[in-house]
Amino acid sequence: MNWKSQVVKLLIILIVLAIVAVLLHAIARIIVTYIPALGEYIHYVDLAIDAAIVGIGGYFVISIIRKIINVYLLGKMEASTAHTISLFIDIGLYAILILVILSALGVNLTGAAIGGAVGGIAIGLAAQTVLSNVLSGTLVTSSKTLKPGDNVSLISWIWGNPIIGETTKVGILFTEIKTINGNIIRIPNSAFLGNTVFTKLEGENSLVYPYQITVNADVPAEKVLTKATNYIKDYLSKVKVEMPEVYFTTKNGGTNIFTVIIHFNEMNSLNKILDIINKAFDQAYWDTKNEK
Secondary structure (H helix, E strand, O other), X not given: OOHHHHHHHHHHHHHHHHHHHHHHHHHHHHHHHHOHHHHHHHHHHHXXXXXXXXXXXXHHHHHHHHHHHHHHOHHHOOHHHHHHHHHHHHHHHHHHHHHHHHHXXXXXXXXXXXXXXXXXXXXXXXXXXXXXXXXXXXXXXXOOOOOOOOEEEEEEOOOOOOEEEEEEEEOOOEEEEEEOXXXXXXXXXXXXXXXXXXXXXXXXXOEEEEEEEEEEOOOOHHHHHHHHHHHHHHHHHHHOXXXXXXXXXXXXXXXXXXXXXXXXXXXXXXHXXXXXXXXXXXXXXXXXHHOO
């Protein structure tokens, strides 16, 4: 669809409607000259003509705007997301059209706006969370930040511990994640706007998950690293899992922080691997401490 041709079409329609409005006003005045008793109603007739022309013209304007939006914006989104956004756009456009028609009829919109201010504030507050979820869901789906089938780690101060699992559904209000524990959780999309760090676990040939372990610094970090690496290698060799990369990342006050880069193929195997790594570091720490 060529948007320029649609704009030209709209201009032609508006010009035709303007001509029709002028003709109708002229005809109304001609009728009044023959029937003077109708003169006191001419003002209302003029308002009715203007409102009708505005309504018809507004309908064509909205139709063309929706066509342009559908092609250049909504056509690139998923069907469910596009449908919801289209609904909100329609509500907004037709609400504006109704206000314009009322104005053409001579209705005092200022008084109506003041009278509905309290109700508008109440409705706005009630809808704030829903609209925030809808906006977030739209941004997440349209930008392809998160989509069904993605294996992810979601970190946020809102829920504390990272959420690790496979994305099963990205909806308008909620996103569903099947965690490594097997349960499905629904996260409000509003949590994604500036509050969540997404980490996709896909590597070149496998899934990759960086895992940090904190150990008391009252034993040498090098010895803990060496022992833990050997224990992990022994444990994982029995279950035929690729050996992770193990690093001494940093010292933070009275603790040593190690990073383990885990490579795995299936999400449901990650819990078992984490269990092995935790046990290996725990054993390495106590073995090193008992050597003192």
